[in-house]
Amino acid sequence: MIDIEKFVFKSNVENNPLIGVQLTAMKYFGYMIFEHQRLKRLHCFRGVVFTTTFILFNLAQYVDLFTKINDVNELAKNASTTLLFTTTSFRMINFYWNRTRYVNLIKEVDKNLVNAIKFGDYKIQDIIAKYIKYLKRLTAIFWIIALITANGMCVKSIIEGIYLEYQVAYNNFNSTDIEAPLILPCWFPFDDYWNKFWIIFGIEYYIMNVGMLIVPCWHSFIVSMMGYVIINLKILNFKLSEMNLKNLPNIELIKCVEHRERLVCFIRELSSLISSSLFLDFIIFSLLLCMLLFQASQVGDGIQLGIIACYIITMTTILWMYYYHSNEITYYTDQLSSSSYSSSWYKHSQSFKKQMLIFMMSAKPIMLRAGFIDMKLDTFLNILRASYSYFTLLTQMAAK
Template identity: 30%
Template sequence: MFRVKELLLSAETFNDPIFEYHLKYFRWYGYVASEEQPRPWFSLFRCTLFTASIWISCALMLARVFRGYEHLNDGATSCATAVQYFAVSIATLNAYVQRDRVIALLRTAHLDIRNIMIEADDQEMGMLFQTQVYTRTITLMLWVPSVVAGLIAWGDCIYRTIFLPQSVFNTAAVRRGEEQPILLFQLYPFGELCDNFFIGYLWPWYSLGLGITTIPLWHTFITCLMKYVNLKLQILNKRVEEMNITRLNPGLVEEHLTSSELDHWRMKLCKEFVEEELKIRRFVLELQSLICVPVMADFIIFSVLMCFLFFALLIGAPSKMDYFFIFIYLFVMASILWIYHWHATLIVECHDELSFAYYSSDWYNFQIPLQRMLHFVMMHAQRPLKMRALLVDLNLRTFIDIVRGAYSYFNLLRSSHLY
């Protein structure tokens, strides 16, 4: 059982340049709480309530899907929504169970970023600023389509409720085909309970609000963690290549030091670099343990669902609204898969450059013992750093394989339909 005190973050953590927006939302959701916040135990309760709500919504949507639809187009959007909620339900439950790991990762990352801001030169501060802009851009790119889709569904509810009330709380007419249900009613198996305002109207609004905020924010939060690792590796590569001993002691003047003294300080600097690389490796392993299960689920679920949506577009005659929602779902699912595999690739490639950074230093001016030590350090840096989601590697090749697999399944379904 969680202890509330172990889940509290310092107030300054919520102003972190990379995680600021996500942490403010997580504080509203109840996933994290501030040390200065009154009644922090209420956050744990609120997070439990919201996480349970997502699972209940997922169960209801899947129940509606299993009841079937008369036409494939009628169920394409509902099925895609249900599967999206199933995927985010796995992610939120996993995040809830491993909340202590997330808090530990956040504390480590915030401490490192604070140290970077104190010690960094202009070039490193530029890297930090670029990372900040990048993470905010990625967040908006994934969040805006989800919010737009939710606003359209809400707008449909408001318009139909005000101008076409006979089609809103009139299940009998909908079943006879005389009226069309509003978008949100198509997601739940409420039947005659659609005529109940609280169950048939307010609950879908509440569930949709949770979905359109939780789905993009959680995935982009993991992106921020991965981009932070990439930033750390970029800064490490730069510092290794410079081999600037004044980082250890600003009072040192290289021209006034003997060769032995220079090698002594360079030896200490290399030791610090190795320790920094080991810290990054441990952080990556913790991050991998956090995301391996939900990313593996996304790998399976989204590849099948993308194939299904393309098939629904092929054999049916979807409306313009269906086209719009199917496009949004395909974009969001492809983006979620892409951000994991792309940023994992960035981490691997940036780590692979570390041994070249050692080679790019002025090693040929060092004494023989230090050159030998650098040789072992370079061998250590060449150990591969990979991220995996249980059975699959996270890299661009895997992402391309997912797209190819979805297209192959689509062709198989299309061939069987034609014959």
């Protein structure tokens, strides 16, 4: 039996200004368990059910994908969401496999951030407040775009379903000639999707709601964890540049060294947890964006085109958030040497100067990696270029 208690948050982590919103969403999903919740095993079981059904639906999408392998238009319709759900399914499995490590990181973020807010001076508090405000805005924008995309797909499907049902009932349309307006292309064990439309719609609507909860929540959660690193790097750069060297300069420097080492350990642990998922994104998102661009080029319906446009924006935003903030981590670790140099180190003893020189030489930039791929803005642009190249190739293939 799993010891649920070791995954229970006994602190008030839900109110954490950096990751509280994401943790609340993950609580509803069943990932996170809090002390005030009753029937903790039932909440955990809910997460298992959501995860299992989501993965099974993704497998059914692949069945449908292979049945349409020779039809480029149908393949493009199917592939985009199938690939997105694949990366999400992989993240779900990764979370369950490394649940203890994720929980430990969350507890570290909560403890250190709360202490920095409580006991830091007003300048440090200002650094934290400004960056949290930025991340909250980014999260809100990302959630809005993602929810518009997913809900647009659901609303369009139900309106078309009601309209076609009316046509069959009152205008003598033959239901066998009508293609069921499903939310997502997928395989179901039915011969006639139209006669089972509302059953299929209910299943897909459930899956879409699971996706709407976990997809934006998970990506914004990881970006917020990266934001925690950036906040600490900004604080460390500030401490180094404004270091009080009048009294006990060696102790001040030792504190900064310890702060940097804690951050390096945190970055390594976070990187080891998300590296495989980000590498899968690197491989899949080029194809995903290619399929969406191809869909957009083939669609004549303005509403559907708007939904696809929002879908493309959502996927591009996910990639940008990871690669931009990873680039920020590299930038601010690189700034540590400059911040050290800007202090008044030259006014102190030869021994202290040597220690400062060693610190500056060891403060090398840290770069997150997606497998063996460096996560920087150049890589993000290369993914977009590759997507467009695949799109032009697919367009040429479809024209033949």
